[in-house]
Amino acid sequence: xxxxxxxxxxxxxxxxxxxxxxxxxxxxxxxxxxxxxxxxxxxxxxxxxxxxxxxxxxxxxxxxxxxxxxxxxxxxxxxxxxxxxxxxxxxxxxxxxxxxxxxxxxxxxxxxxxxxxxxxxxxxxxxxxxxxxxxxxxxxxxxxxxxxxxxxxxxxxxxxxxxxxxxxxxxxxxxxxxxxxxxxxxxxxxxxxxxxxxxxxxxxxxxxxxxxxxxxxxxxxxxxxxxxxxxxxxxxxxxxxxxxxxxxxxxxxxxxxxxxxxxxxxxxxxxxxxxxxxxxxxxxxxxxxxxxxxxxxxxxxxxxxxxxxxxxxxxxxxxxxxxxxxxxxxxxxxxxxxxxxxxxxxxxxxxxxxxxxxxxxxxxxxxxxxxxxxxxxxxx
Amino acid sequence: xxxxxxxxxxxxxxxxxxxxxxxxxxxxxxxxxxxxxxxxxxxxxxxxxxxxxxxxxxxxxxxxxxxxxxxxxxxxxxxxxxxxxxxxxxxxxxxxxxxxxxxxxxxxxxxxxxxxxxxxxxxxxxxxxxxxxxxxxxxxxxxxxxxxxxxxxxxxxxxxxxxxxxxxxxxxxxxxxxxxxxxxxxxxxxxxxxxxxxxxxxxxxxxxxxxxxxxxxxxxxxxxxxxxxxxxxxxxxxxxxxxxxxxxxxxxxxxxxxxxxxxxxxxxxxxxxxxxxxxxxxxxxxxxxxxxxxxxxxxxxxxxxxxxxxxxxxxxxxxxxxxxxxxxxxxxxxxxxxxxxxxxxxxxxxxxxxxxxxxxxxxxxxxxxxxxxxxxxxxx
Numbered sequence: 001x002x003x004x005x006x007x008x009x010x011x012x013x014x015x016x017x018x019x020x021x022x023x024x025x026x027x028x029x030x031x032x033x034x035x036x037x038x039x040x041x042x043x044x045x046x047x048x049x050x051x052x053x054x055x056x057x058x059x060x061x062x063x064x065x066x067x068x069x070x071x072x073x074x075x076x077x078x079x080x081x082x083x084x085x086x087x088x089x090x091x092x093x094x095x096x097x098x099x100x101x102x103x104x105x106x107x108x109x110x111x112x113x114x115x116x117x118x119x120x121x122x123x124x125x126x127x128x129x130x131x132x133x134x135x136x137x138x139x140x141x142x143x144x145x146x147x148x149x150x151x152x153x154x155x156x157x158x159x160x161x162x163x164x165x166x167x168x169x170x171x172x173x174x175x176x177x178x179x180x181x182x183x184x185x186x187x188x189x190x191x192x193x194x195x196x197x198x199x200x201x202x203x204x205x206x207x208x209x210x211x212x213x214x215x216x217x218x219x220x221x222x223x224x225x226x227x228x229x230x231x232x233x234x235x236x237x238x239x240x241x242x243x244x245x246x247x248x249x250x251x252x253x254x255x256x257x258x259x260x261x262x263x264x265x266x267x268x269x270x271x272x273x274x275x276x277x278x279x280x281x282x283x284x285x286x287x288x289x290x291x292x293x294x295x296x297x298x299x300x301x302x303x304x305x306x307x308x309x310x311x312x313x314x315x316x317x318x319x320x321x322x323x324x325x326x327x328x329x330x331x332x333x334x335x336x337x338x339x340x341x342x343x344x345x346x347x348x349x350x351x352x353x354x355x356x357x358x359x360x361x362x363x364x365x366x367x368x369x370x371x372x373x374x375x376x377x378x379x380x
Numbered sequence: 381x382x383x384x385x386x387x388x389x390x391x392x393x394x395x396x397x398x399x400x401x402x403x404x405x406x407x408x409x410x411x412x413x414x415x416x417x418x419x420x421x422x423x424x425x426x427x428x429x430x431x432x433x434x435x436x437x438x439x440x441x442x443x444x445x446x447x448x449x450x451x452x453x454x455x456x457x458x459x460x461x462x463x464x465x466x467x468x469x470x471x472x473x474x475x476x477x478x479x480x481x482x483x484x485x486x487x488x489x490x491x492x493x494x495x496x497x498x499x500x501x502x503x504x505x506x507x508x509x510x511x512x513x514x515x516x517x518x519x520x521x522x523x524x525x526x527x528x529x530x531x532x533x534x535x536x537x538x539x540x541x542x543x544x545x546x547x548x549x550x551x552x553x554x555x556x557x558x559x560x561x562x563x564x565x566x567x568x569x570x571x572x573x574x575x576x577x578x579x580x581x582x583x584x585x586x587x588x589x590x591x592x593x594x595x596x597x598x599x600x601x602x603x604x605x606x607x608x609x610x611x612x613x614x615x616x617x618x619x620x621x622x623x624x625x626x627x628x629x630x631x632x633x634x635x636x637x638x639x640x641x642x643x644x645x646x647x648x649x650x651x652x653x654x655x656x657x658x659x660x661x662x663x664x665x666x667x668x669x670x671x672x673x674x675x676x677x678x679x680x681x682x683x684x685x686x687x688x689x690x691x692x693x694x695x696x697x698x699x700x701x702x703x704x705x706x707x708x709x710x711x712x713x714x715x716x717x718x719x720x721x722x723x724x725x726x727x728x729x730x731x732x733x734x735x736x737x738x739x740x741x742x743x744x745x746x747x748x749x750x751x752x753x754x755x756x757x758x759x760x
Binding site: 021025026118124125126129130133134135137138139259261264269271277278279280281282283284285286289291292294295296298299302303306307308309310 | 401405406498504505506509510513514515517518519639641644649651657658659660661662663664665666669671672674675676678679682683686687688689690
């Protein structure tokens with residue numbers, strides 16, 4: 001049996017889970033070395049470690065370089081060096097792909113190597129593979145989903161009355177939160193993922209700056225209790241929609257009527273919905289956690305080994321990016337039962353922070369795509 | 381550009397949708413000929429037709445033979461002839477695969493050709509591809525799902541108070557029902573699909589006779605209304621579960637607590653849940669309809685063209701088949717409010733047909749996997 005040798009950039013939660021999974025089930029894969037910052041930190045599995053990236057990037061015995069370290073730099077440079085050194089690259093790093101994906105994919109093409117990133121979106125859920133191959137057969141209208149395990153976990157916990165700070169601490173303790181939770185809760189992580197999904201699904205390239213992004217930092221357990229009383233629920237949702245040739249990308253706390261598939265997700269699960277002319281497809285599963293993410297990395301490595309990589313349509317489509325179109329807004333506040341009609345943003349602002357969702361609203365006005373524009377009421 | 385030439389066995393709803401989809405989006409595929417019973421029947425698209433199978437099976441210009449006719453014979457013979465004639469085969473025919481899959485896959489291996497069948501399970505949903513590649517990395521514990529569009533459509537309609545016969549007639553009129561609806565409503569179609577999923581997911585071979593199968597023919601809109609009053613719902617579900625090295629396959633009307641993802645499916649949609657050691661994955665989408673099914677067929681053809689077919693683990697595992705283990709049963713009848721405890725089958729039978737689900741049952745006893753054993757109460 002031919003063995004494929006891999007080297008790791010980073011050796012944290014995902015890297016260690018990856019090594020465990022490979023040793024359990026993938027005898028054809030050999031893990032040669034891991035680049036780390038601190039060789040003395042305790043790890044759950046034993047792999048030769050080095051602090052010098054060239055020991056992996058320029059190592060002639062390594063076939064595939066796996067980036068499990070995150071962040072834009074030095075990942076961008078190291079991925080390029082690995083591709084130039086004739087190695088295939090598998091990465092779970094959504095940040096470097098969202099900002100530098102076009103450049104890195106071009107380097108991969110020029111070098112005749114593969115750059116695979118199934119693990120970068122929705123953890124263990126094989127949605128990129130489905131978009132790249134199966135769903136490329138039909139025109140897509142919309143991709144949306146709950147893509148950040150941390151936000152989902154925190155919102156689920158807050159729905160149970162657990163305050164924000166304790167929910168976030170729990171998420172970190174359980175290993176769902178990323179190294180920098182700011183990227184999760186401010187929406188940037190979701191923005192990177194919806195951008196990667198949109199680029200693959202709509203065969204186009206989208207700059208990160210065009211993703212209209214709002215996180216969950218202003219949302220409290222009180223807001224969620226209030227929504228619940230209206231039979232509504234909230235999730236942080238990334239959306240890419242193609243309307244009349246205009247593409248719009250958005251991340252926003254979005255309200256859905258109970259029950260809705262986005263609302264019934266378990267804490268760290270992710271779900272992606274793909275609306276196409278052949279119908280609506282849903283992909284759901286573990287969006288975070290070392291073992292689930294490692295599954296996608298192994299899946300990519302074995303596609304490279306067996307040369308069964310989907311032939312992607314090139315990203316040749318160019319769509320005008322839709323200007324962010326705000327409204328109608330859902331507004332509610334803490335202190336009043338005054339029932340006010342919904343209106344356009346301008347009208348709502350004139351009403352100040354005491355506007356609330358009227359009782360009749362929930363059942364009649366919310367469609368399956370929800371409502372994602374808010375003015376969170378503040379008590380004065 | 382190299383063109384791949386295909387020939388069709390059958391030219392009904394799926395065949396015609398396939399030709400439309402190919403002509404819309406797949407210029408590299410040429411449809412040469414279709415084998416039909418009646419060349420004079422009106423079709424929505426124009427393809428040369430023949431009543432002689434050898435015009436396709438032995439046609440030297442045809443690369444890929446696509447079986448969209450259904451049924452065990454002559455499909456079994458024709459697929460073998462196509463493989464022997466060095467053609468790859470793509471089929472949407474779950475029946476021939478469920479009964480003769482092992483033989484046909486062996487012929488494909490011996491001939492060095494591909495036999496692909498993504499469209500045979502869950503229509504447009506790419507779940508076989510995910511099982512064959514991505515999910516083969518981790519051990520599975522369970523596969524279950526709502527796999528028959530007709531039953532789901534009929535049960536959804538009956539929940540709205542539409543009687544069985546009218547619901548079934550609607551399903552036929554809308555093209556969701558198979559040519560022979562008996563296979564749908566008696567559970568055989570679901571049995572074939574769960575068998576194909578189980579074989580792929582558990583890397584094994586299962587005889588059709590070992591699938592414990594019950595359909596929905598005894599279920600009335602009255603039953604569904606009764607369930608609703610207990611905050612329960614019902615779907616026809618196929619299940620393959622591996623417990624302590626024993627594999628059990630079952631098709632049964634199964635009751636779930638509201639809300640449950642299986643209960644909120646749109647009429648013709650299918651959903652497959654895969655429980656693995658890396659978490660639980662859900663795949664959902666259009667399970668019937670010509671265009672959705674054609675998407676999976678095109679997906680298979682393009683995997684053959686680009687040689688990007690997943691390397692399946694061989695079906696070398698051999699599990700003892702679990703003996704059907706009945707109970708506990710859910711019992712209810714039409715005419716009484718008597719509240720009786722659940723019990724084992726023997727006990728229930730002694731209670732006769734007037735046992736009902738006790739009020740406390742729904743919320744406390746049903747887990748996410750539901751309950752699938754019934755004695756439908758009859759008024760005496």
